[in-house]
Amino acid sequence: MQGKASPTNSGPGLIRRFFQLDGASIALVFVLLILIFMITAPKAFLGYRVYMSFMATVPPPLIIALGVTLVAVAGEMDLSFPSVVAAASFVFGIMFKQWDVTWIAFLCAIAVGAGMGLVNGLVVTLLGIPSLIATLAMLFLWGGLVTVLSGGIQLAIPDIYGTAMHSIFVGRIGGVFPAQMIWALLISAFIWMLLNRHRFGESLLFIGDNLEVARVVGINATREKIKLFTLSGTLAAMGGVLLTLETTAYFSSQGMGYLLTVIAAVFIGGTSIFGGSGKVVGTVFAAFIVTVIEAGLVASGIQGFWTRFFIGFVFILSVTANAIIEDPDKVPLVRMLRTKMPSR
């Protein structure tokens, strides 16, 4: 997967080229992390079970993070996804419970997510409110709406277990391998193609890079952003349905737990916080990293509460590192240190 491998240098070219590959450095961090936990928590990390459990739990936040990655590429943000997850899960759960439908329930859940994304896109583009604020408001708005419509109930749908849909989406291939991982990888590949090889992705790159440039070369930023938020809502709904299938349950705060992990995955993965560049492969690995850190710390005997602290710490560290790699002058601390440094 070559993002922007440029054969400019020939000397240590191979190493250079490796790090220019989309997501290569983050993949290395992932491997290191696994190696560390193999030492600190050998019991868990030397068996295969923990990896199967990662592949069962990571796909929903990963799929949501893919959508948010594209949003970030365009220099926007989408914080509404926890409520979209809840809405899609609720629609899916209640339709299955009431009418015993699976595929229709699935389509309706996805449509609801797409619809909510469409409204998000309209709010952001037509009202001109910065998307960070607009989608934060929509997080509450949609979340409140779902809670009211559902009457605050929780749903258990154990009967979904054993349906064709359940085995197709979240079954265990060969009795061990979670099927949702296959779907997550397929969607990742699709999103990679969309960002790096499709004209829609190119429009997003230029919109995030420089909106005025996008305008004068004839990109319709409003239309592309509406499409973008619709796609993000659709992917969040997909994540929600997978989550409900895996846990065979719905409760209204279901998506809330993803708020940090998803955003962290996007930016730890190397997608620019300034817009204009995004790393889909980075997001895939980073989604795992976040989950692995959580599980690894717990398995290493560190108290559960500390995991959030560490994720927050890794988050801020990696975002800073990515910003420095992109442009050191955008990090004031680095700029200060540089000017203080005597120029020999």
Next chain:
Amino acid sequence: MADQSTADQPIVSLNNVGKAYGPVVSLQDVSLEIGSNEIVGLIGDNGAGKSTLIKIMTGVETPTTGEVFIRGERVDFSNYSVQRAHELRIETVYQTSSLGTKQPLWRNFFVGRPLTNAFGFIKVREQKRISEQIMRETIGFRSAGIDVNTPVGRLSGGERQGVAIGRAMHFDSDLIVLDEPTVALALSEVEKVLNFIRSIKENGRSCIYIEHNIHHVHAVCDRLIVLDRGQLVLDCEAKSMTYTELTEFLRDLHFRGDHDTKVAS
């Protein structure tokens, strides 16, 4: 005008064009023509309306009043866009750069009109091949370490303008509009850009060149158009005025003070 042959028909002609942004009138009653194979210099103070004028010609903005004709055909502004202007063989290099600095050269050459298959997927290999060709043949880049994968942000200012102009020339345009292409460039870089402009004419195309440095304009242009507070105040052959006469004319304009055109009643 209607019975003229296509050869001497102007590429673009404006008829009493005006543009207001709310109460701010940036153009008023401007009429002009751009013929084939000429370099037209567009001069005027900051805020005179130069960028606005070309944005109207190139489909970025819609005029509030007046008409625009392209090769004799009236432009329907409900249906005019950057894409349409491209189809009508008008290309623009904008003042605030028309390039995405984080994006590689091969994307910047084709942005807005990528070569795609039926599903909208970009033919990356073909774009790279053609970009390479533009770089070598049209722009004449020989800088080591620059290839089609280089992000534009790594190029010098002059090289960036070269990319933007090379892109405009590649797409078989009749008219290339340059909005202050030498702004913030070192002298040696300016010389490169002026050479690009000369090569536009050698290629048989026309060019509108917006520039604050009167010296540059006078050196390369065939015709001069001066805008002052949204109004056209001079349209003449460059040869009909010496450099000194031109600067004096502009200075007088500057000190002549107000004619009440800025705010609409």
